[in-house]
Amino acid sequence: MPNQTVQLHSEMSEDVLNSLADGVFTVDRKLCITSFNRAAEEITGYRCDEVLGRPCKAVFASVACGTDCPVREALATGQPVINREFDILHKSGRKVPISISASVLRDAGGRIIGAVETIRDLSSLSSLKRELRTRYAFEEMVSRSEKMRRLFDVLPDIAASNATVLIQGESGTGKELVARAVHNLSPRRDRPLVVVNCGALPEQLLEAEIFGARRGAYTGAVENRPGRLEMAEGGTLFLDEIGDLPLPLQVKLLRVLENREYQPLGARQPQQADVRFVTATHRNIEQMVDKGTFRRDLYFRINVVSLCIPPLRERPEDIPLLVDCFLERLNLQYGKQIRGLAPAVLQQLLDYDYPGNVRELLNLLEQMVILGRNGELGPEHLPRGFVEHLSAQASPPRPARMPQREALIEMLDRHHGNRQQTAAELGVDRTTLWRWMKRYQLL
Numbered sequence: 001m002p003n004q005t006v007q008l009h010s011e012m013s014e015d016v017l018n019s020l021a022d023g024v025f026t027v028d029r030k031l032c033i034t035s036f037n038r039a040a041e042e043i044t045g046y047r048c049d050e051v052l053g054r055p056c057k058a059v060f061a062s063v064a065c066g067t068d069c070p071v072r073e074a075l076a077t078g079q080p081v082i083n084r085e086f087d088i089l090h091k092s093g094r095k096v097p098i099s100i101s102a103s104v105l106r107d108a109g110g111r112i113i114g115a116v117e118t119i120r121d122l123s124s125l126s127s128l129k130r131e132l133r134t135r136y137a138f139e140e141m142v143s144r145s146e147k148m149r150r151l152f153d154v155l156p157d158i159a160a161s162n163a164t165v166l167i168q169g170e171s172g173t174g175k176e177l178v179a180r181a182v183h184n185l186s187p188r189r190d191r192p193l194v195v196v197n198c199g200a201l202p203e204q205l206l207e208a209e210i211f212g213a214r215r216g217a218y219t220g221a222v223e224n225r226p227g228r229l230e231m232a233e234g235g236t237l238f239l240d241e242i243g244d245l246p247l248p249l250q251v252k253l254l255r256v257l258e259n260r261e262y263q264p265l266g267a268r269q270p271q272q273a274d275v276r277f278v279t280a281t282h283r284n285i286e287q288m289v290d291k292g293t294f295r296r297d298l299y300f301r302i303n304v305v306s307l308c309i310p311p312l313r314e315r316p317e318d319i320p321l322l323v324d325c326f327l328e329r330l331n332l333q334y335g336k337q338i339r340g341l342a343p344a345v346l347q348q349l350l351d352y353d354y355p356g357n358v359r360e361l362l363n364l365l366e367q368m369v370i371l372g373r374n375g376e377l378g379p380e381h382l383p384r385g386f387v388e389h390l391s392a393q394a395s396p397p398r399p400a401r402m403p404q405r406e407a408l409i410e411m412l413d414r415h416h417g418n419r420q421q422t423a424a425e426l427g428v429d430r431t432t433l434w435r436w437m438k439r440y441q442l443l
């Protein structure tokens with residue numbers, strides 16, 4: 001009779017396990033599979049009778065098996081491991097993204113006899129994420145911010161016109177990507193897009209770089225050298241950091257914009273240019289015009305269509321989306337399988353103000369991916385510099401200003417005359433506090 005009861009119980013629990021949507025399986029202390037429910041069969045593609053007694057590593061074939069095995073960790077610490085994410089290999093060879101949790105199993109005497117694992121298929125979540133990304137993607141960019149979406153909406157019409165475009169925005173906000181989008185959406189897309197960074201070269205070299213030079217134009221010019229303008233013929237010339245263009249070259253550029261012709265260094269004849277101009281700067285160019293460091297007439301010529309890219313701190317809703325895209329890209333680049341960020345890390349990334357904008361976020365994630373292995377990136381993967389920045393940002397140093405006499409007396413009173421604590425509240429050292437007390441004759 002007791003044997004029948006045991007059998008009935010185990011049949012019942014088998015039925016319960018098989019009715020679950022999550023995959024559940026158990027392993028013994030040697031990590032060999034001892035039970036495998038129906039959902040686990042569906043997620044992995046293996047039948048229960050194919051896997052019983054086999055090491056779970058042989059069935060799941062995940063890169064995490066060697067290094068990040070949640071069962072091994074649960075067995076070693078006695079603590080449950082919750083929601084680790086990685087890919088396993090389905091029997092058919094297809095990758096399946098899963099979330100896995102593991103807890104130890106104990107016998108009636110409290111001795112560890114193995115572990116139970118639950119696995120959840122994240123394929124639909126992954127495809128949802130992918131769908132979201134596609135929905136918010138535009139050319140090579142992603143954004144869900146209202147301002148950026150409005151910019152994406154007008155880009156096709158701007159691109160279709162031949163108008164000169166000025167893109168303004170802080171460094172690393174994506175100005176070059178916008179310039180590329182303008183070119184790729186324009187009728188000139190099959191012709192070259194040529195980029196010049198106007199801040200990267202001294203004046204004479206920059207002049208030759210943009211306008212080209214004829215043989216003998218300067219010492220060392222042993223042959224005709226085409227400029228970027230010529231290389232961009234029929235296409236688009238992207239003048240990045242236009243605010244750094246020296247004044248004499250501003251005059252020369254103005255002439256191209258007005259007459260569509262220019263003179264390479266040392267050339268006798270002007271040359272025609274069929275080029276569309278897109279320019280960008282992180283400087284306040286209106287202010288430069290007011291100060292006389294940027295020509296007003298050139299400003300009007302380049303500012304036919306003006307686009308402003310907001311800094312990342314004004315569109316925090318883009319951070320999770322960008323993180324997702326960049327992790328996918330970095331996983332491929334570094335051969336990793338990082339599935340996401342721990343919630344606390346994402347919160348820290350959301351709290352930061354990104355003076356370097358999207359480029360800084362990308363660099364930060366790259367450092368974390370290099371440090372991380374598989375699964376989730378946790379606080380331990382955040383670079384030290386970032387954490388220090390964040391805490392400095394959270395508590396900016398208070399100006400150490402001498403308080404009013406009464407305020408100082410009140411503060412000392414509150415700390416029962418303890419100078420160490422009073423100095424700490426004021427954000428000064430004890431010597432400074434001592435000087436202030438002396439000045440107010442409180443000593």
Ligand SMILES: Nc1ncnc2c1ncn2[C@@H]1O[C@H](COP(=O)(O)OP(=O)(O)OP(=O)(O)O)[C@@H](O)[C@H]1O
Binds near residue numbers: 173177178358
């Ligand atoms: N919306 C976005 N979606 C995806 N990637 C982005 C986005 N914006 C910027 N990036 C990435 O951030 C990095 C910096 O972008 P980009 O070079 O276009 O910025 P920039 O404003 O031209 O910078 P700089 O002023 O320093 O020239 C690039 O790696 C780019 O791919």
